[in-house]
Amino acid sequence: MxxxxxxxxxxxxxxxxxxxxxxxxxxxxxxxxxxxxxxxxxxxxxxxxxxxxxxxPARVVTTDESRIIAPCDGKVVVIEEVVENEYFKGPRRQISIFMSPLNVHVNWNPISGVVKYFKYHPGLYLVAWHPKSSTDNERTTTVIQNSQGVEILFRQIAGAVARRIRWYVKEGDRVKQSTQMGFIKFGSRVDVFVPLDAEIKVNLNDKTVGSVTVLAELKS
Known part of the structure; x- marks a missing residue:
């Protein structure tokens, strides 16, 4: 380790x-x-x-272009259909993973592709499970487009304790699935937005292992 x-x-x-x-x-x-x-x-x-x-920790990472891999360790606390207003401006399936202070805090790229969009948002430090933490807290938004043109958006979200987000990507970068994209110091939350037709492979309260757990499978 x-x-x-x-x-x-x-x-x-x-x-x-x-x-x-x-x-x-x-x-x-x-x-x-x-x-x-x-x-x-x-x-x-x-x-x-x-x-x-x-x-x-040393891990045998998961790589599969048809699958979306968990970007962090933690517990699945949200699986629901929402309207994503920052980038897609339309309906998507949101999967939220809560990172406790005891989790590994590295963040990984959920798919391979090109970073089409990246933005850092300064904000508040509400507790990570607060309904408005996804839109009001300090956060980053990253969109990766894979070779089939599918775009996956995910957010690093700061919380009441986690007040330092780090990222290692920028627009135009080509990234590989399950490689490091950032770090959230002392926990918090990551939201992942997938297409509505993606097949969700996790359930509420499931524990995820970043770079290993399959969150969803993309439609062929």
Missing amino acids: KLHKEGYVIMGGTALLLLLINWGVRYFIPELVWLHWLLLVASVVFFFLIVQFFRV
């Missing part, structure tokens, strides 16, 4: 801060040995939690 580059500064800063706190307590109140050990254990646990946010 590797650690993601997005976490290097945070992990380094956290380690330095914890070392300084532990040194300060030992230096200024040396007589409280029990406190030294308690603080040390708490520091190790806290640092471990920070490190696990940035893990990148």
Whole structure:
């Protein structure tokens, strides 16, 4: 398992801060040995939690041009027909995946193709399950068109805790399915918009594995 580059500064800063706190307590109140050990254990646990946010596990990824692959780890919280107003301006099937702080936070491209549209939207930091988080929160919108001309839109959405979205794509880029496209620090949500005739392969409350789980199958 590797650690993601997005976490290097945070992990380094956290380690330095914890070392300084532990040194300060030992230096200024040396007589409280029990406190030294308690603080040390708490520091190790806290640092471990920070490190696990940035893990990148080794996976055998799924690649299939006829399928839409999950762009993130998490739990399916929405499957419904909606009107997508930013790009398609018409009906699509929305699949939303909630990423908890314990999930892997890497985001992957759900299909291969060309990035036809990309936009970053500054916004609010409502909790990820709020109905308006998809339209009012800080977010990115990415549309990838595959070789058959099918377009898939997906959004990285910040939440109350996740306030740092990273992306590695821009309009005109050619991307491969199940390769990294971004990172959401400390969780949140990803929405995927698929054609109405796509066959949905997941159910509500299913757990997804990014770059592996098949969300939907495109019509031949």
